[in-house]
Amino acid sequence: xxxxxLRVFSGVQPTGNIHIGNYLGALRQFVALxxxxxxxxxxxxxxxxxxxxxxxxLHAHILxxxxxxxxxxxxxxxxxxxxxxxxxxxxxxxxxxTCCSYTGELSRMTQFKDKSRGNxxxxxxxxxxxxxxxxxxxxxxxxxxxxxxxxxxxIELTRDLAIRVNNRFGEDTFVVPEGRFxxxxxxxxxxxxxxxxxSKSAENEMSRISLLDDDAKIKKAIMRATTxxxxxxxxxxxxxxxxxxxxxxxxxxxxxxxxxxxxxYQGQGYGTLKKDLVEITVDALRPIKERFAEIRPSxxxxxxxxxxxxxxxAIAGPVLARVKExxxxxx
Ligand code: AMP
Ligand code: TRP
Numbered sequence: 001x002x003x004x005x006l007r008v009f010s011g012v013q014p015t016g017n018i019h020i021g022n023y024l025g026a027l028r029q030f031v032a033l034x035x036x037x038x039x040x041x042x043x044x045x046x047x048x049x050x051x052x053x054x055x056x057x058l059h060a061h062i063l064x065x066x067x068x069x070x071x072x073x074x075x076x077x078x079x080x081x082x083x084x085x086x087x088x089x090x091x092x093x094x095x096x097x098t099c100c101s102y103t104g105e106l107s108r109m110t111q112f113k114d115k116s117r118g119n120x121x122x123x124x125x126x127x128x129x130x131x132x133x134x135x136x137x138x139x140x141x142x143x144x145x146x147x148x149x150x151x152x153x154x155i156e157l158t159r160d161l162a163i164r165v166n167n168r169f170g171e172d173t174f175v176v177p178e179g180r181f182x183x184x185x186x187x188x189x190x191x192x193x194x195x196x197x198x199s200k201s202a203e204n205e206m207s208r209i210s211l212l213d214d215d216a217k218i219k220k221a222i223m224r225a226t227t228x229x230x231x232x233x234x235x236x237x238x239x240x241x242x243x244x245x246x247x248x249x250x251x252x253x254x255x256x257x258x259x260x261x262x263x264x265y266q267g268q269g270y271g272t273l274k275k276d277l278v279e280i281t282v283d284a285l286r287p288i289k290e291r292f293a294e295i296r297p298s299x300x301x302x303x304x305x306x307x308x309x310x311x312x313x314a315i316a317g318p319v320l321a322r323v324k325e326x327x328x329x330x331x
Contacts (some may be wrong), residue, residue, distance in 0.1 A: 008033050009142035009177075011042035011084065011133075013200075014061040018068055019208040020281070021198035024185030024252040025148030031073040033146060033180075039079040040140055040312060041069060043305075046084050046091065046132060050125035051115075066301050068211060071291035082308030084136065089316035093135035094128070096323060097161055101131050105160070109153055134158040139316045141175040149187040150197060155179035169326040185252035191225040194241035209281060211288055218285070219278045222246075227270050235262040243270065246277055253280045 010030060012022060030041055043065045048058060062083055069081055084090050106112065109130055116122030133154050137145055138161075145155055155177070162174035190196045190207040198208045206221045213221075227242040235258045237244045247258040247265075250273070254261065265273050295301065324330050 006037045006143040007141055007175075008037045008039040008144045008146065009042070009137050009140050010146050011044040011047070011136055012065055012069075013048045014043050014045050014058060014065045015048060015200050016057075016061055016064070017200040017208065017210045018065065018212075019188075019198055019200060019210050020249065020285075021148065021185075021188035021208070022200075023072065023211060024188055024249065025182065026146060027069070027072045028185065028252075029146035029180060029182060030069075030079070033144070034074060034079045037144070040142070040315070041074060041079055041081050042084050042136060042312075043069075043082070044084045044133075044136065046094075047129060050123055050129050052123075063296065063301055066305055067292050067296040068288070070295050070304075071288045072211075076304045076308065080308045080311045081304060082312045083305055086305070086309035087139075087313045087316055089139050089313070089320045090132065090135055093139050093320055093323065094132040096327065096329075097134050097138070097165075098128050098131040100161055100165055101128075101134075101157075105157060106130060109157070111150070111154070130154045130157050131161070134161045137177050138162055138174045139319055140312070141315075141319055142177045143175060144180050145177050146180040148185075149181055152179060152181070165323075173323060173326050182252070184248050184258055188249060188252075189241065189245040191221050191245070194226060194245045209285075211285055212292060213285070215282050218281050222274050222278045222281065225274065231270065233262055233265045233268060233270070233273060235259050243273075246273060250277050250280060253284050 010026060012018070012026065030039065033039055043062050045058065045062055048061070066081060066083075070076070074081060106127055112127055112129065115126055134157060137158050145158075147155065159176050162176045166173050166176070188198045190198050190202060191209070192204050192207045196202070196207075200208070202208065205217070206224055209218055209221055225242060225246060227246070228240055230240075232240075233243060233247075234240055235244050235247050244258065247261045250261045251258040
């Protein structure tokens with residue numbers, strides 16, 4: 001990263017079960033970036049309703065993610081924390097970008113393909129989801145977008161849309177953003193099935209470690225994690241996906257590479273590696289859970305989010321006005 005302060009934007013969907021994949025791939029980057037940059041972190045509730053949601057649950061999850069943002073170390077004095085639907089510019093710019101996107105490119109998005117599986121009654125919102133995500137980013141002239149690997153394709157589309165609009169309406173219409181992906185933790189796999197990514201919605205609770213899981217659950221999920229039968233500790237994603245996933249999680253928490261973890265445990269059994277990983281994970285999540293328990297019930301949370309929305313709106317307003325003027329929209 002350069003010396004210049006960069007504008008950073010990212011978002012997390014307000015669904016339950018925020019897990020260590022979200023933390024190691026995304027949230028941990030959010031915290032690291034906030035000291036030296038101008039960061040805006042959003043709770044993307046409009047994205048969450050692309051699949052039907054119970055209103056009371058959605059509302060609770062919005063506040064859960066806000067409290068988790070702060071529990072992992074985001075400071076509302078340093079970063080802007082807000083809820084997407086509180087700033088109307090997201091929906092407005094999303095429509096404009098929807099009109100600039102092609103049905104072909106949206107059909108190729110793997111997240112859409114996975115979630116719709118050719119189902120005729122898949123919600124249209126799921127299809128245009130990436131245009132809303134592009135709007136989130138472009139609305140703030142963001143330079144950098146810290147995310148996990150699963151968002152790479154959406155970031156590419158955001159860049160394509162920005163470049164397409166700039167070619168037509170002028171190079172200074174949109175800032176073309178870059179994704180930021182970590183080496184360790186950008187793609188944490190499910191503990192029960194290392195071929196699938198760790199996800200909030202998988203049926204099997206043991207497939208993930210949620211940030212608020214108690215110590216017994218963390219232990220159970222790690223000790224049961226799928227490995228292989230050759231008994232050799234080695235980092236090799238192709239041939240040893242289960243063990244490699246554990247090594248990557250360990251490395252991400254410990255701040256070392258997965259290869260170095262493998263070297264440290266060479267010749268030892270999987271049981272030892274797993275037991276130590278339980279300890280590292282429990283220690284890493286303890287302070288997050290403690291802070292969450294303090295922050296979540298506080299009345300301050302709503303005030304912080306309202307204040308964040310006002311600050312976000314003040315940045316978004318001029319960008320949206322510029323874009324509308326270029327397109328010839330309005331009076
Ligand atoms: P979501 O929960 O889909 O809103 O994702 C929030 C952030 O977590 C995004 O930046 C994702 O790329 C990231 N993320 C989600 N799942 C994983 C995973 N299994 N490994 C690493 N990062 C992830
Ligand atoms: N689509 C992202 C996810 O599922 C969440 C998201 C929405 C996002 N808008 C964003 C991430 C803007 C980064 C920037 O993880």
